Amino acid sequence: PYKGQLATIKVIGSVEEITSTADHKFLSYPNIPHGANVNGPKQSEINDKTSWIKAEKIRKNLRLLIPKASPEKNQPCLEIDVYDFIKEEYENINKATKPINRIIKVDEELCWLIGIYTAEGHIGKKAAEWSLNRKETHLAKRICDIVLDKFGIHCTLQRLPSKPNVLIVACNSRLVKAVMKKLVPGDCYTKRTPAIIFQSSVGRQLAYIRG
Numbered sequence: 001p002y003k004g005q006l007a008t009i010k011v012i013g014s015v016e017e018i019t020s021t022a023d024h025k026f027l028s029y030p031n032i033p034h035g036a037n038v039n040g041p042k043q044s045e046i047n048d049k050t051s052w053i054k055a056e057k058i059r060k061n062l063r064l065l066i067p068k069a070s071p072e073k074n075q076p077c078l079e080i081d082v083y084d085f086i087k088e089e090y091e092n093i094n095k096a097t098k099p100i101n102r103i104i105k106v107d108e109e110l111c112w113l114i115g116i117y118t119a120e121g122h123i124g125k126k127a128a129e130w131s132l133n134r135k136e137t138h139l140a141k142r143i144c145d146i147v148l149d150k151f152g153i154h155c156t157l158q159r160l161p162s163k164p165n166v167l168i169v170a171c172n173s174r175l176v177k178a179v180m181k182k183l184v185p186g187d188c189y190t191k192r193t194p195a196i197i198f199q200s201s202v203g204r205q206l207a208y209i210r211g
Contacts (some may be wrong), residue, residue, distance in 0.1 A: 108207035115211020
């Protein structure tokens with residue numbers, strides 16, 4: 001087994017970090033800084049300036065060719081272990097806390113739920129919440145159905161007298177709240193598409209966008 005040091009590379013334009021052995025080689029365009037040509041290097045530049053470079057010698061402003069899995073629609077469905085998202089929270093819960101499903105499939109339904117949370121969701125004091133228009137009851141029902149199917153937890157619908165045009169879907173589960181906070185961290189200004197979406201098939205990515 002390999003016992004040397006590992007190199008971790010952060011790539012602009014990719015949400016994923018790349019970890020490899022220090023002597024692993026990447027195809028690079030060493031003389032073309034990132035952003036020098038928004039349309040990508042010309043074929044003549046690729047032929048003349050490409051080279052293989054070891055991970056330990058990669059520095060800033062190198063253009064790298066990063067392998068990606070083909071996002072086919074028949075790509076096997078990923079699964080997430082909820083415990084990985086709520087380890088700290090789980091250690092502090094009491095026995096009265098209702099458990100949630102541990103293994104969750106990352107299918108189109110979950111991607112849609114993550115998508116609509118990215119657009120309309122936030123973490124309240126006691127719940128993960130989605131703020132919808134009062135007429136979007138069909139979306140509220142779908143959120144409730146998916147949360148129940150994936151996590152085994154019922155949501156509630158709330159209307160606020162101070163905001164008559166708002167319909168709130170609330171999942172008053174400390175554990176679901178922790179999962180959504182880890183999956184899509186940040187507030188309405190800083191939330192970003194999570195890496196799990198980029199790792200999914202085209203069909204699941206489209207489901208996320210529809211959400």
